[in-house]
Amino acid sequence: MAPFITFEGIDGCGKSTQVQLLYSYLTNQGLKVSLLREPGGTSVGELIRSILLSNETSNLLPISELLLYSAARNQNIHENIVPALNDGVWVLCDRFKDATVAYQGYGLNLDLNLIKFLNDLVSQNRKPDMTILIDIDPNIALARARKRNLKNHNEEGRYEQESLTFFHQVRKGYLEVAKKEPGRIHIINGSQSINKIQNEIIQLIMPLLCTGEINGIP
Numbered sequence: 001m002a003p004f005i006t007f008e009g010i011d012g013c014g015k016s017t018q019v020q021l022l023y024s025y026l027t028n029q030g031l032k033v034s035l036l037r038e039p040g041g042t043s044v045g046e047l048i049r050s051i052l053l054s055n056e057t058s059n060l061l062p063i064s065e066l067l068l069y070s071a072a073r074n075q076n077i078h079e080n081i082v083p084a085l086n087d088g089v090w091v092l093c094d095r096f097k098d099a100t101v102a103y104q105g106y107g108l109n110l111d112l113n114l115i116k117f118l119n120d121l122v123s124q125n126r127k128p129d130m131t132i133l134i135d136i137d138p139n140i141a142l143a144r145a146r147k148r149n150l151k152n153h154n155e156e157g158r159y160e161q162e163s164l165t166f167f168h169q170v171r172k173g174y175l176e177v178a179k180k181e182p183g184r185i186h187i188i189n190g191s192q193s194i195n196k197i198q199n200e201i202i203q204l205i206m207p208l209l210c211t212g213e214i215n216g217i218p
């Protein structure tokens with residue numbers, strides 16, 4: 001079974017850059033890799049993403065939001081993640097179920113048991129083998145995210161309108177999840193340079209690259 005690696009962190013932490021860099025690194029090694037994101041990654045998921053992240057959906061109720069993230073994840077797992085892993089393809093996913101715990105659980109105060117129930121319902125018992133959490137001070141991250149959105153005329157800015165307190169809560173959520181699962185979740189300091197972060201990630205995935213099964217050797 002190929003590895004399933006997810007990337008997490010608050011908006012503006014730099015994770016999307018790092019997922020892309022790891023994707024290029026792995027494909028340059030000749031590996032088959034599927035690069036996915038949540039919400040999104042399927043046709044239904046991308047439509048759901050546009051509802052969730054539009055600046056015009058500020059009236060979306062927290063439970064509706066949670067159900068939409070779960071629906072997008074259900075599609076992604078069934079259509080992309082499980083088939084890829086079964087075919088020996090590495091899966092890199094830009095956000096996954098820890099994001100729901102951090103954003104909807106800690107950020108919006110939704111019931112963590114309900115979130116766990118929905119995550120379990122859609123995951124088909126698949127858990128990431130490794131999660132890279134890029135941790136950064138929300139003051140730095142939000143300034144970056146807002147600058148990027150302005151520059152790109154990005155329409156996906158709903159969360160960036162949230163208060164700093166919201167992002168401090170989300171960060172706290174991520175760190176608490178990481179404390180509970182230190183074997184899976186690896187915290188990287190996101191205030192370092194892009195190269196330094198990339199090198200740390202490559203060191204982390206090295207053991208996965210070195211196992212015979214992953215390189216196609218039985």
Ligand code: TMP
Nearest residue numbers: 011038039069095096099100103104159
């Ligand atoms: P992205 O900009 O990293 O693609 O993420 C999109 C936004 O979606 C980001 O603000 C975090 C949010 N999000 C949640 O709130 N809950 C979730 O379960 C996921 C996957 C994303």
